[in-house]
Amino acid sequence: MNPATALAFILAGCSLGLLQEQNRSRRWRRVGRMAAGTVAFVGALKLVGYGFGWRVGLDRLLFAQRLGDNEMAPNTAAYFLLTGLALALLDVRTRRGLPPSQGLTLLTAVGSFLSLLGYVYGADSLYIVGPFIPMAVNTAMLFQLLSLGILAARPGRGATRVITDPGIGGLSARRLLLAALVVPVVCGWLRLLGERGGLYGGEFGVALMVASTTMIFAAIAWWTGAALARVDDQRRQSVEALQRTAAEIHGLYENAERQVAQRTVELTEANQALQTQIDEHRRAQLDLRQSEERFRLLVESIEDYALLMLDPEGHIASWNSGAERIKGYREEEILGRHFSCFYPREDIEDAKPERMLEAAAAEGRVEDEGWRIRRDGAPFWASVVIHAIRDDEGRLIGFSKVTRDITERRRAGEQIDELNAQLRQRLRELAAINRDLEHKNQENEMFVYSVSHDLRSPLVNLQGFSNELREVCSDIRSVIADHSLPEDVQRRALDLIDKDAAESLHFIQSAVTRLSSIIDALLRLSRAGRIEYQFREVDLSAVVARVADAMKSTIDEKEAVVSVGELPPVWGDATAVEQVFANLIGNALKYLDPGRPGQIEIGWRGESSGDPAHHTFYVRDNGLGIPEHQQSKAFQAFQRLHPHMAGGEGMGLTIVRRIVERHGGQIWIEPEETPGTTFHLTFPAPPHQCGDALGERAYSNTERSEERARAISGDCVSGR
Amino acid sequence: MPEQSLVIVLAEDDDGHASLVQRNLKRAGIANEIVRLEDGQQALDYVRREGEHAGRPPNGPLLLLLDINMPRVDGVEVLRRIKADETTAKTPVIMLTTTDDPREVQRCYELGCSVYITKPVEYEAFVEAVKRLGMFLQVVSIPPQGG
Known part of the structure; x- marks a missing residue:
């Protein structure tokens, strides 16, 4: 390898290192970019040198003596140019498509890959360009590595984005890409090996390579597909779960929305209600003020009652004209003083005022009658009511005291007693x-x-x-x-x-x-008083009918008419009652006026006026009558008005009166306009009409009159 | 026969009343012996042959005429005792008295008297009653007293 090439690689490596994404320092990045530019320049210079036939370059500069014929290859230079540019443009982005650095790097990668393949397969045209010196194998490898590093420097952009994709795409890209890079090379190399070794011919070798490549790729494809399917399944499940969750959330959301809507409605209503309440409250307050004013006027206007308010300790908090009139103090001189000043000394010493307040506080109200003292010292008899006044929480906030002067009433009461x-x-x-x-x-x-x-x-x-x-x-x-x-x-x-x-x-x-005869009459009279009566309900109508029937012969003989009205039952001795009516009717028959046909009437006059316990009856005849001045003697013993007309001792009416009196009744002669005599007599009504057994036993007259007095006084309530 | 004939026993404290009864009976023709006694005790003694009359000779049937208001023992008591004693219970008794109290009448009848007559007596009716009672007694055999 040419030293310049080595140097350039060093620079490129440094540049790559400095231009990593993690490196935030602008200074180092600039240094990095400068290094990248230097690399590009070196490459460009060499290319230009080749183009113009110059032997220039960094290597000439630095290592002229030891170089000999070693030079940087033109393709190397070109690749350095591309790489340098790629490094320099590392951060340049494009909106769509490949970022420029990645494109440049890919060119470099492909080219160096081809050179590498040439070395692997022995096809030198792949790494020699023209007559010039070839790229060294290590150079090609280094270019591969460098390209990989440059591509890896910005993994999130462009082409590398697919490789680094965490999802299915990345997964399949990574696997297939690796296979795509390695498998054909290996299969081709194996084919060439086989062919050059003479193992098999050209067609066989091709077929073998194709078959092996196919199978390997198929297997990889299947394996990748399975992995993808798995991943996709998971993804789908996740998606479904997500959808479900989304649906739930949606549902919850809708629910929440509904609730919110509801709550909004409620709140609106509550708000309105509150508003109404506020209005009412305001109105009530107004009413309260008005009524307080009216109340104050009312209290002021009452003159017969002293209406005061006391504070919880008993000091006078309010006064009215009635209080001034009754107690004698004016408002300005009494307010704030303790109300015990109205009490006589012995009550004050006895702590009566305090006890009254305590009682009022305990039971809510206390009443009292007693002596009180006016301003001038004069005592008066008062009726006092003290109420405890509490607020809504039950705290005592004072007392109200109503006092009335009832001295007069007390005196009157004493008189009545x-x-x-x-x-x-x-x-x-x-x-x-x-x-x-x-x-x-x-x-x-x-x-x-x-x-x-x-x-x-x-x-x-x-x-x-x-x-x-x-x-x-x-x-x-x-x-x-x-x-x-x-x-x-x-x-x-x-x-x-x-x-x-x-x-x-x-x-x-x-x-x-x-x-x-006299003795008999006396005996009969005394028997009338002595004989014990058995009181029960007597059907008077039946009794009178019986009497009339018994006297029928006499009635017919005298050609008289006896008429009997409706008679209610009475309470008495049946025999005695019969005796009474027999006597009265007998008398009526005895003393008829011969000048007119006799008419005898027996009837009921209703309840005795004022006494619901008795009935009044009458026996009327149109006979000779009794002169008024002699009527008082009629009931006396042995008194006979017309002795020559009929027999008898003159006892009858005396006995009748005795019997009637023993029944608690009365008998008298009622003055009438018509000639004749009308007797009125009363008998007691049967007890169920009075609710009280007035005569369950033989009452004496005294007992009965006492009973009657009680009855009249109200113990007996008429149930009719 | 003297032993068999009816003896009328009259117990009456008032001499006048007794005399009237005797006269009327006699006038009416009743010849039976009339024994006049003056109070209830004598009546009892006589009937039972005790006390004052302990030694009297026994006689035939008796008819008692009793006043009620008598000293010592009154007529009602005599009636009761007579009727309570079996030996004398069958003796007919006529109450002859001034009292006309119905309770008294009731009591005497309950005790067993035969007739109750109030004085003043209507003697005709009274005599008639005695005669009939006597005849009745003669017909019905009554064990002799004190036998």
Whole structure:
């Protein structure tokens, strides 16, 4: 090798090293480019020398003595030119196609490759150009290496980009390229070897080379294809996975978009709502201010109540005209003071104001009635309500206090209590008097009973023996008649018997009869009071019908008409009630006016006015009637208005009244315009209409009147 | 026969009442012996042949006329005891009394009296009742008292 060639190679190598991509220093790159230029110049100079026949060159300069005939070959020089240019233009890019350095380098590579092949196959025309000195084999190899290095210096551009491609392309390029470079050379060399060794002839050698080349390439192609297929599979899977992921992401993205849209809508709505709220709030605030103003006016206007606000410790925070009127303080002198100044001293010492506040704070409100003190020291009786006022979080922010002056009311209340006590006392006294009277009545009745009963015994004798006397007289008369006596003696005896004795006996007997009748009447009267009643619901209609039926003969005889209205049931003793109506109807029949047809009416007047527990009935006749001045005596015993008209002792009405009174009712004569008499009488209603068993047992009048008093006072509620 | 004929026993404390009964019975023609006693104890003694009347000779059937209001033992008590004792329970008893209290009447009938008559008595009806009762008793054989 020519020394200049060696030098040029050294320079080219240095240049290549300096122009690596990693080297960022501009200075070294410039040095590198200068080296490259020098190499190109050397080559160009030699070429020019060859062209003009000069023997110039770097080698001449440096190693003239030892050179002899050694010179740089022209192709070498050309290649140095190309290489130098390629190095210098290493960073020049083109938009499309091959970068210039790569093109130049490829030329160099191909050319040196051919030279190399020539050496391998012994075809010298490949490495000799004309008559000139040939390129040395090491030169060719070095050019190969250098080209490779230059191509490798910028692996990402142009042709090298395919080789360095990390994907399928790079893979296949690398494998095939290697094969393409090596296999044919080897096969050709093997063919030549075989041919030159005489192993086989020209056609055989070609066939062998072709076959081997074909097979090797086929195998390489298959191997590459398989590898490619694998890679491609992986790629496809990755792509699919990617697509799936992409789809997922797309889906998520759409979802997210939807959610976002939704959320946007929600937010918009929320925003609107918020806006509305803000508007409302503003309006509410306005209303609040207005109502606060109205409230303040209201509180101010109330004069009968003291309305104050206290702070949590009890100091007065607000005042109104009512407070001024009741307590006597003006607003400016009372604000800020503690409200205990209204309390009497003993309450202050007892810590009552503080206790009231504590109670109000604990239970929300506290009520009190008590003495309070006005500004001038005068006490008044107050009704006080204290409310605890809390904010939204429950913190105590103060108290409201409403005070009313109820001194008057208290006085009135005390008066009422006193009157009530007096009333109760009076009622008790009356009840006691009633009981007393009832006892006396009962005693009277017992007395009457026992007396009349005792009177019966002598009555028996009177009746009996007056009868005996009559018998005796009659016997004497027979004796006189039987015996023959002197006529005047007989007449005188008979006179004595028939006139004197008979008259005396007559009077005695009539008196005895009267006595008996009176005693009977007294006994009946006392029985009316004594006899025990059995109270139950009495069908009054049936009872009156029975009475009318029993008296039918008398009614028909007197040609009277008895009409009975609808009568509700009453509560009483059936026998006694029947007795009452029998007596009243009997009386009506007895004392009819002979001048007009008798009409007797029995009816119901409805509930007694004001007393839902009783019914009022009437028995009316159009008979002789009772003069007004004598009506008061009608119910008295032994009073008879028309003794000659009918028999009887005059006990009937007395007994009737006793019976009615024992039932808790009343009987009186009602004044009417028409002639005749109208009795009104009341009986109690059956208890289910009153919700209270007024007469489950035989009540005494006193007990019943007490019961009635209670009923009237409201314990008995009419359930009709 | 004296042992067999009916004896009327009248227990009445009032002499007047007793006399009236006796007169009326006699006037009506009843000839049976009438024994007048003055209170309930005597009545019991007589019927049972005890006490005051312990030694009395036994007699035939008895008819009792009892007043209620008597001293010592009253008529109702006599009635009860008579009717409670088997030997005397069949004796007919007529209550003759002033009391007309229905409860009293009820009680006497429950105790077993035959008739309850209130005084003053309607003697005609009373005598009739006695006669009939007597005839009834004569017909029905009653074991002799104290036999």
